[in-house]
Amino acid sequence: MSVLVTGGAGYIGSHTVLNFLDAGETPIVVDNLSTGFDWLVPEGVPFYQLDIANKDAVTDIMLEHKVDTVIHFAGSIILPESIENPLKYYRNNTANSLGLMEAAVAANVQHFVFSSTAAVYGFPDSVPVAETAPLRPQAPYGTSKLMTEQMLLDVANAHDLTITALRYFNVAGADPRGRAGQATHNATNLIKVACEAATGKRSSMTVFGQDYDTPDGTAIRDYIHVSDLAMAHRLAVERMRHGGGNLIVNCGYGRGFSVLDVVRAVKKASGSDFAVELGERRPGDCPEVVAQSTLARTELDWKPELDTIDQIVGDAYRWEDSLTRRNRV
Template structure:
């Protein structure tokens, strides 16, 4: 039994591959390396550089490696970018998954785990937001993921596939062992920006919107540690292997922190001050998003290990400092060459 991980060299995907490899699973990766890094993969894990929507490639990998389960991470994830380039997001997220599913169906792969997002809810009517809440995405990113969820449901019903859709809330942090983390240049994740500011790589951090009807005027998010998220995928795989029915699950902790609280947590952990600049609201941003986690906790054998904002911030900071040292060493080596 081999697990195919698409986007497995990216931020969340690489944590997933390490979690599977640590557990002794057979893993194979497809990644176009547009935002991923081959060096993030554990030694011995095969990497096929290409598109998850390349059906010939996917079918060949499935046949050659005996793939019986797919965990699909590959896609585009930046909300403001999706507002500027909606067609690109529908291509990368929805069309790519359609091709991937077609290859899976042709090859008889009947277990599929999909990386979705809380952005499918838009501004929810109730918080914490349950999985049965209305889906009203505010961005092409959210819509592209919702379209994929609908397509996956229909494909599974027609072809006897079982799936788990995991709707991520705000993913942050890095591998506690320092093996992998977020290294994408120009990343828009709040904690990534905060650690870059704390390490002097950014002059400031922008806060978009301070006039929301929240306690401090800034948006509120439910952060989940990337390693806990990877373990949720492992639990979802075990669930499907044991015959579990297809299901959609929120992935968060059920606790919200504001943007300003998150910045203060980074200041405490790093023991450094950094500039904050207030800016207008951004189109497509959601005011408050906190998960109702009762379904995932009752469905999967999953217990979060890092449910603490300062722990998440500390792991992100440790990773960023490691990256900073490595880049500095490369610059010094280049200067002396």
């Protein structure tokens, strides 16, 4: 049996592929390359440049490779863009996920891991945020993911399918061995943007909002290393293969860093005193979001190994620097 990774040529997907390879299992990658890159797919990994909206073709791939597990990353992820273009998000994140579920059921797939988000919580009443917190997304991005979570639970109840949804907090960093990292054009992630400023790809970066009710006035987020997150996906698959039931868990470390904390860490890692501009708050941003991650640690036996801001920022900067030198993007 084998694992199919949708969006496996993208940022988190490519790291998850590497984690499975390191564990001795070769997954199959489906990616339309709208935001991914074929050079992030390791040699020897079966790769299909295909949109998951092509349900019949995806079903054929599942049947051909005797897929027992789907890990679903493919989708759109920029919160402000979802406010401006909600139809794109309901199509890419919800409608296409429905088609993927139909393909999985048709191909008798047994397990499904879904790339969800902390955006399903919206503005939390308190932090850290537990899985039992109210679900009230503030933008179509979070709503589209929450709708997919509910569809998966309904499909799992009706068919021989077990699902795990991982609600990511702020993913950052890069493979410590330099094999993969974030290569997205026009990225909006804070650490990626700061590293681009540090390498000279941007003339400056902007801090959005300095009047939040936080110690330094800037927003606080729970940053999780992408390789630790990739490990959580493999552990989720192992748990289901050993009889574990449906599960929805947060993926974060349970502690936060402010925007200015991150800026200082990137300046330290890079040795670059890049320009930082001050801007207004962005729509949909909240002051602080930090995970309660006890459930992931207990249910998945997840033991993060790269959980310091210096590790996350250092790996991200080294990757960005390597991209600059190789003229990749």
